[in-house]
Amino acid sequence: MSLAMGIVDLVTGQAKEAAAQKINLVELEVGRLAGVMVEALTFCFEAAARDTPAQGAQLEIVEVEGRARCLACETVFAADSLVMQCPKCGSYATDIVQGKELRVLSLIVDE
């Protein structure tokens, strides 16, 4: 819920700065490894947006796939969970290189 409130704070602040009255759409980038449940976030966003310029805004999720790099053999591979085993050499000594994003990309607003 506090993530949803953070998003509403962020987007209403941006809308105000741009002198917009109403937010129609929020484009949100969410990495698969960010630990965010999209369904729960969407539900909470609706609740958090109530009585703000973001009320009724559509939340459009842009998913970013997870990627990790193997520290042993340098292979970069797709990772869909935080248990990341290198498909080439089998090592678990890997670092995430992509997939922890949680960013508001853009808004569509009415004047």
Place this chain on the structure above:
Amino acid sequence: MCDSCGCSQPDDAVTFTRPGGGAVGHGHHGPAGRVLKVEQDVLAKNAGIAAHNRDFFKARNIVALNLVSSPGSGKTTTLERTIRALKGTVEMAVIEGDQQTMLDADRINATGAPVIQVNTGAGCHLDADMVHRAMHQLDLGDNSLLFIENVGNLVCPAMFDLGEAAKVVIISVTEGDDKPLKYPAMFDAAAVCVINKIDLLPHVDFDLARCKEYARQVNHRLQFFEISATTGEGMSGWLDWLQQQL
């Protein structure tokens, strides 16, 4: 995101889109209006306050540790034993996070260490601003340890940087040894894993080696301590590590 499960919403409230591509499944027509570029991290505000906290700690050589675990894994008991063992050698203070009650703060207070309780109400985690406000109400000494006992929850606290030097995840042997795989975000975010209640190992179906193996699969850099905060078994390694942090 544990406050609401979101199961009652209509299916069309969720959209699925590939990067650079259109919506997956049914055709999606975005609403009309002016487009504003934002490109800001949702957690940027928390990250900014956390960075401020970190600078404050660093300037005064205060080592802040963010203790995270499920409810009931023994965070407070571990702290009580730790504080009593290090009293007189290291200056220590505690920020206690719980949804309700002063119970944990009262227990820490009995050890003699300065403590402040943060009650989060419905909130399931501490954030950097709560820690910022709490730390200025504590009389923190230079060259000291600050323990931040987070709300018992293995999910949300993983996302919120408090400005700590390290997250310490505590798991007890009365929980499942597969917890690192079930809640990987927390084990990924932590630098140290304390396995507590090892005095109960003969009585429970918990495979210590398997638990550590699972945790290493998530985070190969994790450092482990196996302790019993009740009997004191294994505490010396943990206490040595704490003293080395200063």
